[in-house]
Amino acid sequence: MKQENFYNFAYLDEQTKRMIRRAILKAIAIPGYQVPFASREMPMPYGWGTGGVQVTASIIGKDDVLKMIDQGSDDTTNAVALRGFFELTAGVESTTETSEASIIQTRHRIPEDDLTEDQVIVFQVPIPEPLRFLEPRETETRKMHALEEYGLMHVKLYEDIATHGHIATSYAYPVKVMDRYVMDPSPTPKFDNPKMHKMAALQLYGAGREKRIYAIPPYTDVVSLDFEDYPFSVQEWPDTECGLCGATEVYFDEVVTDDHGGRMFCCSDSDYCEKRRAAGHTGKQPDQAAEV
C-alpha cells in the first residue's frame, strides 16, 4: 500500500535546504572545518542520524539513488528506518548496491568497494569535535583550530600508548585534512581511514545535535595522526576470512551463531559480501547466511 505523501520533497522545507546547502558549500571550500548550521528538529531522536539525514535531504534530487548503511549493513534498524523515511518523503529509488547508488548515507563504515566521482557519501556524526574530551570549552577548541594548535591531539595518542602499549583508538581516529584542519571521522573505524585519503567521491559529515557540517572534497589529502615510532596502522584479523564469502582484507563482524560458543567472522559490508557470494566465492560456514 502506497502511503500518500503530505511532506515537502525530502521532508525539509526549501529554505532550510538552502541554508544547509550554503553550509555544505562552505564546508567543501574549507576542507575539514566544522561549519555551524541551524540544525532542525527531525522526526527521529538525536543519535539516529539527524545530521546525516538533513545533509542528505538537502542534496537529494528526484533522480538520485539512495543507499543507506548502518555498521556496514543495509538491513540493520537504523538503515532500514532511514531508507523508509526517504522512500516516503522523497519517493526516490533506493538500492543496497554500492555501485548503483548516487548518494550513500552511512553510520560508521565506508563501503569496501571504491567509490566514484559520481557519488556522494554522507556520514552521520555524533561528536564532530576531535578535541572535545581533552578540552571541554568550545570557545577554546575553536581557537585551537583557528590557530592550528593541535599538540593536544597527540596528548591523547600519547595516553593511548602509555596505557595500552599501542595507539588503542580504534574508531573516531583523528585525521588531518589537507595539512590544515584536524578532523574527527567519528565514528568510522580507523580501518576505513585510508579510504578517506584521496577518495574520488565527495564526503559530507553532518552532526545534528552538535549543529555542525564538515566535508572532504574529492581527491583531498587525509592523513591519520601518529608518532614516528608508533605509526598509524589499521585493525588486522590475522588468519581470518569471511565465513560466508571467504574475503580476507575486509572489516569483520564477529557473529555468535548458537548457544554453544559457535561464532564466525563475516564481512561487515553486507553488499560486498553478497556480491562476492553471487560471483561464486564461498567461505567455510555458508549455511549460516540465513542467520546473519
Add this chain to the structure above:
Amino acid sequence: MNSAGVDSPLLRCSDLSKYYGRQPGCIDVSFELWPGEVLAIVGESGSGKTTLLNCLSANLEPTSGTVEYAMRDGTMPNLFDLGEAERRFLMRTDWGFVHQNPADGLRMAVSAGANVGERLMAVGERHYGKIRHSASDWLERVEIETGRIDDYPRTFSGGMRQRLQIACNLISAPRLVFMDEPTGGLDVSVQARILDLLRGLVSDLGLSVIVVTHDLAVARLLSHRMMVMKDGRVIESGLTDQVLDDPQEAYSQLLVSSILQV
C-alpha cells in the same frame, strides 16, 4: 652573565594601567626585567599584583601602556601588537606560567607524563620515545618518582602537583616564568622543598622569573629584586634584602613588621 643579551632587558613594562570599568587594577607601572633576574611583586590581597601579572603575561589586555619582550630573534615588540597566535606560541615555548592552584595549569584527566610532554608535542615533537624520555627526566628533576609517570595528577598530593606543574612549564626551556603564589596553600615543609627546588632550577637554568606573592619569606628566598604594591601602584622597589631590611615607605614597614615571628 656576560652573554650578548645582557645589554638589553628581557622585558620592559612602561606606564602600564589596567582599569576594570572605573575600578583600577594597576596604575602606571613601569619596570625592566633583565635576563636571569628574579623579581618579586608583593602586596596584600587586592593590591593589583595578579592583575599586573596577567597583563605582563598577555592574559589580560591593559587599558594603557606597553609590555615589550625581547624575542629570540633580537626584536623587542610590544606584546599587544603581536597576533594572538604569536602570543600563545610564546606562552607555550618561551614562557612558563605556574598557577597557585595546580589544577589551573595541569590537565587533571591525563597522565603526568602526557602533562609534561604536552609542550613538546605542541611544538611538533612526534617521537613517543623521546617525549617519554624527556618527561621522565623532568619528573626526576622535580623529585617525582618516575614510576608515577602514568598516574593521573589527581592522585598526587598538593606539593607533587605543584612540582609537576613546574616540570610542565620548564620542559620547553623557557626564558621567562611567571609564578602566581607558587607555594600558596601548601604546608610549610612542602613549601620549603618547593622553594628549594625552584631556587635550584632558577639558578641552574638561568631563568628570569616574575613571582607574585603575599609571602615575604618567599620573596626573600627567591627574588633578587622586589616591588611593593598598594592600591594598584608600585610604592617601593629595590633589592630584596634592602627593601626587607630597610623599608622606606610606611606601608612597606607595616608589611615587613607584620611577619609572624616564631
